[in-house]
Amino acid sequence: MDALSEVLQDFRLSGVNYGRCELRHPWSIAFPQQQLLRFHFVSQGPCWIHTEVQGWQELNDGDLVLLPQGIAHRLASAPDVEGDSLKSCQITRLGSNVCDVVREGMGANSTLFCGSMALGAHALHPLIALMPPIIKGCDVAGNDPIVGPLLAAMSAEATQPQMGSATVLSRMADLLAARLIRCWVNCSGASTTGWLAAIRDPHIGRVLAAMHRDPGHNWTLERLAGVAGQSRSIFAERFSAILGEGAAHYLVRLRMQLARDLLGHNGMSIAEVASRLGYESEASFARAFKRVTKVSPGIVRRTSSGRMDMDFGF
Helix, strand or coil, rough: HHHHHHHHHHHHHHHHHEEEEEEECCEEEEECCCEEEEEEEEEECEEEEEECEEEEEEEECCCCCCECCCEEEEEEECCCCCCCHHHHEEEECCCCCCEEEEEECCCCEEEEEEEEEECCCHCCCCHHHHHHCCCEHHHHHHCCCHHHHHHHHHHHHHHCCCCCHHHHHHHHHHHHHHHHHHHHHCCCCCCCHHHHHHHHHHHHHHHHHHHHHHCCCCCCHHHHHHHHHCCCCHHHHHHHHCCCCCHHHHHHHHHHHHHHHHCCCCCCHHCCCCCCCCCCCCCHHHHHHHHHHCCCCCHHHHHHHHCCCCCCCC
């Protein structure tokens, strides 16, 4: 498996909150900062999105936007609409993570499909930090002939809901998110260094995929070089030249990043996390964790335990 495929498999909508919204103008909804990826699909406008960096942008029928870092933003039927329209909305829970949001009125009707992706631990990845705060599907659709028809299919499904529409829409959003991210990666330039350059490199990319797929494996320089299909010296030199650090250091940082998630949001014990990430003892894991993160694993577990709240504004 290539490195990008390994990353994209973590962008599935497992544990996602989403809702179908029927909103009559004038309306405005604020979405707070969160650690989850957000997405909005506009089946029928009017709809505008506001972010601190880019200000107001109009979204057209069939537009899909991704906010990889879950930055704070606002959706509205027009830029001059203020306040919080949720107070006047009727919200009906259709399941543990699906709802209908309706705002009655006489103004123009907007039909939206909004949600938050709960990314797997492996998706806590350099790719997220590299991506722009907002990605519009129409901006990259020209680089993927499948995106346009998928957006049209989502629009048809959202406009004329049938039995199972929520499931069908979530599967479509899953696929669209993966394809849009791939489009962005392919169009993000030809840098010779950094993480994007690494996943494009046929040798280093295989190594990144292997480490992210099984971070707890007993990886040695020899084994990683074998995955890359290179000698130890050539692999070590190439890895450091592209990523700016050695493979061993990268692996330790990856493990500690995953450990934070497992200790906090998953609530695993320190011993369980140590074993899962390939450490022979809880003590050796704790030393490595504190060396990298500057805090003890016990503190992270006590202060961050409990599952992440997948709030998407409703």
